[in-house]
Every structure is written in C-alpha cells, then in structure tokens.
Amino acid sequence: EVQLVESGGGLVQPGGSLRLSCVVSGFTPSTNWMHWVRQVPGKGLVWVSRISSDGSVTTYADSVKGRFTISRDNAKSTLYLQMDNLRAEDTAVYYCATSSRSLLDFWGQGTVVTVSS
Amino acid sequence: DIQMTQSPSSLSASVGDRVTITCRASQSISTYLHWYQQKPGKAPKLLIYDTSTLQGWVPSRFSGSASGTDFTLTISSLQPEDFATYYCQQGYFTPWTFGQGTKLEIK
Numbered sequence: 001e002v003q004l005v006e007s008g009g010g011l012v013q014p015g016g017s018l019r020l021s022c023v024v025s026g027f028t029p030s031t032n033w034m035h036w037v038r039q040v041p042g043k044g045l046v047w048v049s050r051i052s053s054d055g056s057v058t059t060y061a062d063s064v065k066g067r068f069t070i071s072r073d074n075a076k077s078t079l080y081l082q083m084d085n086l087r088a089e090d091t092a093v094y095y096c097a098t099s100s101r102s103l104l105d106f107w108g109q110g111t112v113v114t115v116s117s
Numbered sequence: 118d119i120q121m122t123q124s125p126s127s128l129s130a131s132v133g134d135r136v137t138i139t140c141r142a143s144q145s146i147s148t149y150l151h152w153y154q155q156k157p158g159k160a161p162k163l164l165i166y167d168t169s170t171l172q173g174w175v176p177s178r179f180s181g182s183a184s185g186t187d188f189t190l191t192i193s194s195l196q197p198e199d200f201a202t203y204y205c206q207q208g209y210f211t212p213w214t215f216g217q218g219t220k221l222e223i224k
Contacts, residue, residue, distance in 0.1 A: 035213075045153075045161065045204055045215040061212050095160055102208020103151040103167075107160035 002026040002106045004096050009111030016086050016115070022079040022096030022108055030054070030074040033099045036081050038092035039110075046092075049081065050099070064090075086115045119143050119207050123216025129224045134195045138219045140205035142186040149209040150188045152181060155218075156201045164203070165190065197223075 008020040020036070036048040049060045049070040058070050069082040079096050091114050097104040120143035130136050140150065148168040153161035163172050165181040168188060178193045192199055200223050205216040 044218045045155075045206075047213045047215070050211075059211055102149045102213070103163060104153075104161075104206070105163050105166075107162070109160055 002098075004098070004106055004108035006094065006096050006108040006111035009094065009113045011114045011116065012086055013117050014087060014115055017082070017084045018086065018113060020081040020083065020094055020096075020111055020113070022081075024077045024079070024098070027098075034072060034079045035097045035099055035104060036070060036079075037095045037097055037104070037107075038090075038113075039095070040092045048094070051079070083113070086113075088115050091115045118212055119146060119210050119214050121205055121207055121214050121216040123205055123219055125219060126217060127220045127222065129222045130195055131224045132195050132197060134224075136192050136195060136221065138190040138203055138205075138221075140188045140190075140216045142188070142207055145186055146207045146209035148183065149207055150181075150183065151206045151208060152190050153204045153206065154201045155204065161204060195221075 003025045004022055006022045012018050031053055033050055033052055035050040037045055038048050039045050051058050051070045051072055055072050067085045071080045093110040093112050095107050095110045097107045122141045124139050150168050152165040154164045155161040164175055168183045169181040180191045182189050200221050202218050202220045204218050207214055
C-alpha cells in the first residue's frame with residue numbers, strides 16, 4: 001500500500017522558516033515526480049511546487065518562488081519543502097503527492113502550517 | 118496561467134439524483150483534465166483522470182466527458198458516500214491549476 005506521511009508543520013512567526021518532510025512507503029518514489037499542494041482551510045487546492053524523479057528539475061508557483069525550496073532524498077524516500085520568509089498568506093494545510101504524467105495519484109494526509117505573530 | 122472555472126460552487130441534491138459538475142479551461146488543455154474527490158478533514162483522492170478514465174476504486178456511476186475546453190463530471194445516481202467536494206485540475210501547463218471546487222451537499 002502506498003503511503004505518504006508529512007511532518008514538520010507548526011506555528012511560526014512571519015518571516016520565520018519551517019521545513020516540511022514527506023516520507024513515502026509502499027513504492028519506489030525515485031521513479032516519480034513529486035509535488036507539494038496547499039489548501040487554506042475551507043478553500044481550494046493550490047499547487048505549490050514539484051521536483052523531478054532525480055531531483056534535477058524543480059518548479060515553483062510564483063507566490064512562493066524565491067522563498068520555498070523543494071528537494072528530495074531518494075535513498076531515504078523523503079521529499080522536503082524548505083519554507084523561508086513565511087507570510088500570513090502561507091498559512092494552509094500542505095500536502096505532498098506523487099504524480100504520474102499530469103496527475104496527482106497519491107496524497108499524504110497533510111501537515112498544518114500556521115504563520116502568525 | 119491556465120484558469121479553471123468550475124461550476125457550480127455548491128450543489129444540493131438528493132440520493133438517487135443525477136448531478137453534473139462543469140469545469141472550463143481558459144485555453145485548450147487537450148485531455149489533461151483530472152477530477153479529485155475530497156471529504157472533510159481528508160486528503161483529495163484521484164477520481165477520474167485524462168478526462169474520462171475512472172480510477173480503480175471509482176464506481177461506474179461516475180463518468181467524465183469533454184467538449185472542447187468544457188469538461189464535465191457526472192454522477193448518474195447519487196449515493197450517500199458521494200457527498201464531498203470535487204475539484205478539477207489541468208495538467209497540461211505548468212503551473213498545474215485547480216478549479217475552485219464544487220461542494221456537493223445532501224438536500
């Protein structure tokens with residue numbers, strides 16, 4: 001069974017940093033691109049970032065470009081999202097997901113990030 | 118960015134009803150349109166991919182279709198477990214974008 005488990009969320013002050021992790025089990029993630037998607041509670045889904053299977057290609061939403069960094073360690077089956085210079089508008093549930101071609105086929109349960117003073 | 122306009126934003130229906138949710142892309146996205154189902158407090162689940170292909174767990178009362186840049190999710194006979202929020206997503210252009218969601222509620 002494929003499982004993705006996020007961690008690292010929490011409460012942080014504006015301007016602060018957090019590092020999210022997503023551990024994958026049940027399949028070999030090194031063959032898949034992986035993504036982060038966020039959702040403000042009660043609102044819709046917003047794609048944040050993606051990384052290629054070997055980590056050589058990364059893409060970001062304009063809203064996080066220059067502040068967030070996606071990375072992965074395939075030996076540890078782990079995806080990361082380093083979030084710096086956090087803003088109140090980054091408050092959301094963050095999901096990691098795997099992708100096959102153009103779709104998101106497996107999702108984690110999400111980790112909550114709250115940016116507030 | 119590709120805009121995905123989903124309608125309606127909410128829908129009240131009864132068990133056994135036929136319902137249709139529409140997603141319009143701001144430009145051509147070929148068949149790279151996918152639908153997700155999300156229940157409260159849970160992660161989204163892939164429901165239909167490539168416009169009309171059902172994921173393995175999805176019952177046949179669900180279907181997807183397209184006409185140009187208009188995409189449709191149809192549930193032929195609503196069941197209690199279908200009440201959820203549904204999102205469309207285009208995967209043709211980066212950034213991938215989602216519709217605003219349709220919350221399907223029990224009447």
